[in-house]
Amino acid sequence: MSYHNPFxxxxxxxxxxxxxxxEIRRAxxxxxxxxxxxxxxRKVPHFDDLLFLGASIxxxxxxxxxxxxxxxxxxGTRFAKKPITLKTPITIAGMSFGALSGNAKExxxxxxTLAGTSTTTxxxxxxxxxxxxxxxxVYQYLPSxxxxxxxxxxxxxxxxxxIGQGAKPGGGGMLLGQKISDRVANMRNLPKxxxxxxxxxxxxxxxxxxxxIKIMELREITDWEKxxxxxxxxxxxxxxxxxxxxxxxxxVVLDGMQGGTAATQDVFIENVGxxxxxxxxxxxxxxQDLGMHRKVQxxxxxxxxxxxxxxxxxxxxxxxxxxxTAALVAIGDNDPRWEEEYQKLGTTAGAYDDWHEGKxxxxxxxxxxELAARLDPIAAGRRLANYxxxxxxxxxxxxxxxxxxxxHNLEPEDLCALTMEAAAMAQIPLAGTSWYxxxxxx
Amino acid sequence: xxxxDLSSTPLRELNSALHALSKGANDTxxxxxxxxxxxxxxxxxxSPVVVDIKGSVGYxxxxxxxxxxxxxxxSAGPGVAENMMSGTVVIEGDASQYAGATGNGGxxxxxxxxxxxxxxxxxxxxxxxxGNIGHMSAFMGQSGxxxxxGDAGDALGDSxxxxxxxxxxxxxSLGTDCIEKEMRPEHLEKLAELLxxxxxxxxxxxxxKRYGSARKLYNFNxxxxxxx
Numbered sequence: 001m002s003y004h005n006p007f008x009x010x011x012x013x014x015x016x017x018x019x020x021x022x023e024i025r026r027a028x029x030x031x032x033x034x035x036x037x038x039x040x041x042r043k044v045p046h047f048d049d050l051l052f053l054g055a056s057i058x059x060x061x062x063x064x065x066x067x068x069x070x071x072x073x074x075x076g077t078r079f080a081k082k083p084i085t086l087k088t089p090i091t092i093a094g095m096s097f098g099a100l101s102g103n104a105k106e107x108x109x110x111x112x113t114l115a116g117t118s119t120t121t122x123x124x125x126x127x128x129x130x131x132x133x134x135x136x137x138v139y140q141y142l143p144s145x146x147x148x149x150x151x152x153x154x155x156x157x158x159x160x161x162x163i164g165q166g167a168k169p170g171g172g173g174m175l176l177g178q179k180i181s182d183r184v185a186n187m188r189n190l191p192k193x194x195x196x197x198x199x200x201x202x203x204x205x206x207x208x209x210x211x212x213i214k215i216m217e218l219r220e221i222t223d224w225e226k227x228x229x230x231x232x233x234x235x236x237x238x239x240x241x242x243x244x245x246x247x248x249x250x251x252v253v254l255d256g257m258q259g260g261t262a263a264t265q266d267v268f269i270e271n272v273g274x275x276x277x278x279x280x281x282x283x284x285x286x287x288q289d290l291g292m293h294r295k296v297q298x299x300x301x302x303x304x305x306x307x308x309x310x311x312x313x314x315x316x317x318x319x320x321x322x323x324x325t326a327a328l329v330a331i332g333d334n335d336p337r338w339e340e341e342y343q344k345l346g347t348t349a350g351a352y353d354d355w356h357e358g359k360x361x362x363x364x365x366x367x368x369x370e371l372a373a374r375l376d377p378i379a380a381g382r383r384l385a386n387y388x389x390x391x392x393x394x395x396x397x398x399x400x401x402x403x404x405x406x407x408h409n410l411e412p413e414d415l416c417a418l419t420m421e422a423a424a425m426a427q428i429p430l431a432g433t434s435w436y437x438x439x440x441x442x
Numbered sequence: 443x444x445x446x447d448l449s450s451t452p453l454r455e456l457n458s459a460l461h462a463l464s465k466g467a468n469d470t471x472x473x474x475x476x477x478x479x480x481x482x483x484x485x486x487x488x489s490p491v492v493v494d495i496k497g498s499v500g501y502x503x504x505x506x507x508x509x510x511x512x513x514x515x516x517s518a519g520p521g522v523a524e525n526m527m528s529g530t531v532v533i534e535g536d537a538s539q540y541a542g543a544t545g546n547g548g549x550x551x552x553x554x555x556x557x558x559x560x561x562x563x564x565x566x567x568x569x570x571x572x573g574n575i576g577h578m579s580a581f582m583g584q585s586g587x588x589x590x591x592g593d594a595g596d597a598l599g600d601s602x603x604x605x606x607x608x609x610x611x612x613x614x615s616l617g618t619d620c621i622e623k624e625m626r627p628e629h630l631e632k633l634a635e636l637l638x639x640x641x642x643x644x645x646x647x648x649x650x651k652r653y654g655s656a657r658k659l660y661n662f663n664x665x666x667x668x669x670x
Contacts, residue, residue, distance in 0.1 A: 031665075032662070144563070145525060145544040145563060145565070148525055148544065149506075149508075149525070149527055149546065150486055150488065150506040150508055150525075150527065151488075151508075153506070174662070188584075189546070189565045189566060189584050189585055190584055190603055190604070191603075191604065191660075193661075194603075194660040194661060195660060195661050195662055197582065197601070199563070199582065203540060203543045203544055203559070203562040203563045203581075203582075204502075204520065204521040204524050204540040204543040204544070204562070205520075205521070205540075210501070210520070213481045213482070213500070213501045213502065214501075214502070216481060216482055217481065217482040217485055217501070217502040217505050220453065220454070220457045220482045220485050220486060221457075221482075221485050221486030221505065221506055222486070223457075223458060223461060224454075
């Protein structure tokens with residue numbers, strides 16, 4: 001009796017998978033870590049792992065297309081003399097002129113304005129185009145203070161003190177020399193063509209006691225008119241939210257690790273910070289413990305893609321959400337129509353993330369005038385408005401199905417979780433049970 | 443001259459009156475008494491008003507000043523004249539940390555000493571300190587001038603961009619990418635102008651050394667990683 005030679009197929013390591021091996025080779029060949037844009041690409045528990053229960057005998061639904069479902073939200077009701085009211089709770093997150101082209105910033109302003117929501121400046125200051133095309137503009141106050149000046153502070157509708165962002169809590173930034181055009185250099189008061197570091201800490205305050213005085217100063221400068229937001233990356237959401245409230249914030253912006261960046265080390269994006277889903281409940285708990293839920297508004301960002309995500313974030317206790325990556329996709333980022341050019345750059349539509357190199361075929365993350373001219377800000381603004389309206393309608397559809405005549409009436413009780421991880425992070429019972437990990441001491 | 447007594451008048455009234463000044467206003471000189479270390483005194487000035495503060499102030503005095511002339515007859519807390527755009531701020535006493543942080547323009551004169559991080563991230567402001575300055579001063583300074591008649595602490599000009607630093611006394615240590623540079627005639631001329639503006643009469647520009655960026659960190663290079 002004979003046996004065939006037994007054959008064991010080659011086995012690749014799960015630890016040293018193809019991507020890991022390629023990254024080791026790349027590091028060895030280039031001597032530099034990988035810098036890229038966008039947020040985490042790893043799979044993390046997310047809103048997909050939650051479902052709405054919908055109405056049944058115990059609660060009744062509202063008629064779609066007939067019965068009202070209010071989507072408006074007012075931000076800055078705590079101290080600001082002029083709070084801002086938005087038609088939809090979906091706002092546009094901060095993205096800089098510099099990281100984005102002037103046309104892209106204009107498109108974001110146009111789209112947000114058409115949809116009745118706000119857009120936000122970024123590191124690098126406020127441009128006239130952006131101010132002009134944005135009905136409601138939030139002005140970011142960042143550690144670098146590039147372009148910061150009191151005139152722009154006063155012509156903003158709200159001020160967002162940026163302490164961190166989800167893609168890189170604890171990290172600063174770097175706008176590489178190739179994106180520093182004359183105009184960008186001038187706005188930032190630096191020579192053209194050099195790397196521009198964005199500091200990770202504010203230059204003139206440290207800690208919550210200082211922040212409280214800093215917020216007071218900004219309020220004094222702007223005569224207590226503007227809502228003041230404090231933006232933090234998803235790191236210690238309970239304490240960060242509590243300290244932002246203690247410091248006098250009107251609004252807390254909480255950005256999970258799926259939130260994008262213009263350029264950061266891949267190792268940072270993938271290994272620092274918490275998923276958005278894990279951040280919301282601790283932040284809401286902090287607000288509730290302080291008796292400030294709905295008095296200090298909570299804006300959640302990081303991986304919001306659809307009206308379902310919006311509804312889930314609101315059900316978990318957020319007052320509004322912000323979108324960045326999704327807004328860029330809506331105006332044309334990573335569009336398959338540019339596939340041939342993505343291929344030339346060694347990537348493919350949907351995976352292009354070398355936003356810092358300034359070669360974006362879609363003309364969005366670039367300062368190259370020829371590439372930037374590819375983006376029609378009017379048409380792109382229209383696309384963004386369409387997308388925002390679809391998301392709002394989707395969220396309304398779900399809210400009505402849950403019997404709510406206002407998006408903000410959605411609550412954790414309307415949800416169930418598909419996985420143990422999501423159940424634990426969102427403190428939502430696993431589907432078909434009344435239990436989630438941690439509940440009752442287990 | 444309007445006088446604001448901060449022991450009995452809310453700060454809001456002072457700042458609000460300063461912001462309400464329109465072009466051609468009659469009252470262009472204000473006096474503030476009993477500041478008692480208040481924060482955010484005379485912030486957001488946007489007209490050529492003169493403000494005399496009789497006493498010491500807390501954080502962010504004259505923050506974002508744009509055109510005003512503010513004198514503190516006492517000492518100033520952290521972040522005095524932060525992000526100043528234009529105008530003049532004079533501190534008769536000492537200034538705490540981050541004096542003149544991120545300032546875009548104007549002149550800040552500190553007649554005593556300044557603590558750490560003086561001129562941090564400066565973007566065009568001119569700062570003249572009669573005494574000494576603390577560590578990490580002019581960190582990431584982008585442009586403008588920092589003139590120190592006394593000594594500088596550790597890590598002066600760390601990660602400096604194009605701000606120009608002049609120190610008359612000793613420098614405890616230079617920060618990364620900051621080096622001593624040649625004092626050329628145009629620098630002596632600028633220094634003389636700044637000293638005169640700051641009311642310094644008994645010191646010569648030739649007594650100073652100039653420090654600036656070696657510009658080695660302007661574009662990232664892995665072989666410079668030890669510098670970070």
